[in-house]
Amino acid sequence: MFPHRHLLGIEGLKAPEITTILDLSEAYVAQNRKTNKHLDVLTGLTQINMFFENSTRTQASFELAGKRLGADVMSMAMQASSIKKGETLIDTALTLNAMHPDILVVRHPNAGAVNLLASKVNCSVLNAGDGRHEHPTQALLDALTIRRRKGRLHRLTVAICGDIAHSRVARSNILLLGQMENRIRLIAPPTLLPSGIDQFGVEITDNMEEGLKGADVVMMLRLQKERMDGAFIPSEREYFHRFGLDEAKLAHAKEDAIVMHPGPMNRGVEIDGTLADDINRSVIQEQVEMGVAVRMAAMDLLARNLKAWRMRDAEVMV
Numbered sequence: 001m002f003p004h005r006h007l008l009g010i011e012g013l014k015a016p017e018i019t020t021i022l023d024l025s026e027a028y029v030a031q032n033r034k035t036n037k038h039l040d041v042l043t044g045l046t047q048i049n050m051f052f053e054n055s056t057r058t059q060a061s062f063e064l065a066g067k068r069l070g071a072d073v074m075s076m077a078m079q080a081s082s083i084k085k086g087e088t089l090i091d092t093a094l095t096l097n098a099m100h101p102d103i104l105v106v107r108h109p110n111a112g113a114v115n116l117l118a119s120k121v122n123c124s125v126l127n128a129g130d131g132r133h134e135h136p137t138q139a140l141l142d143a144l145t146i147r148r149r150k151g152r153l154h155r156l157t158v159a160i161c162g163d164i165a166h167s168r169v170a171r172s173n174i175l176l177l178g179q180m181e182n183r184i185r186l187i188a189p190p191t192l193l194p195s196g197i198d199q200f201g202v203e204i205t206d207n208m209e210e211g212l213k214g215a216d217v218v219m220m221l222r223l224q225k226e227r228m229d230g231a232f233i234p235s236e237r238e239y240f241h242r243f244g245l246d247e248a249k250l251a252h253a254k255e256d257a258i259v260m261h262p263g264p265m266n267r268g269v270e271i272d273g274t275l276a277d278d279i280n281r282s283v284i285q286e287q288v289e290m291g292v293a294v295r296m297a298a299m300d301l302l303a304r305n306l307k308a309w310r311m312r313d314a315e316v317m318v
């Protein structure tokens, strides 16, 4: 049902596997709403969170997810680690591997770093965001939110707006929503589109009115200034005027369109603050709630296979 050792990206996941994660997540959404949230699914297992880049939602929800499932969870403060003394990523990984973790959750500023690390350890690795590459659990939690709100995850028109070029969230969402046969529209100034994006089967425009027309879902992205090495927009004021989501622009989408944002938000830059807080349109808080459930489901599914993978490794080594 979910024959993977790691969760490194949406790339490589088949539609039924995505559905398997989302279906299991539903059970965890219900569990998380109970007063007693504790389960024994990961009891005895050790989960280490290594975040080499700042995070609020992702780190907190992976930590809660592991604790609610009964794992021994350790979150490393990577700023204070030996990486600062010059240790390489691989040496850090091998050191941790020697302590026999079962699950490693890794965020890293470089695309591909998490895949590299996964090839060096003998536990399950979950990618919590690597550079501009992928952020699979974000796309899964977005998918769960959409499926719950729209009653399905196919044949929807999804507009993804803003800084696509620097966004791993956009990339993972394009892969997932495409795999589930949705219509994807990217709305961005040409400077914020990655090269080669037209090969992903998406529609592209730099006009919000055109892009939002008939959309079921409007997904806004943060301007990722930390990944910009120059001026990509004339000014934030001008950007909000053309690409910031407000009531007037949203009126072009379907009447029941939902508004999403992965956070952290720049209010007044890519989204109007009042709209972001409007519980009739915005599902931003629900995305956060779904994040915990999706991460519980992902770790649960990976842990089910772990023993079998390790036995296979042992046979290969003999």
Ligand code: ASP
Residues within 6 Å of the ligand: 129, 135, 168, 169, 221, 222, 224, 262, 263, 264
């Ligand atoms: N939190 C998301 C990420 O880590 C989105 C963002 O930072 O804008 O990619």
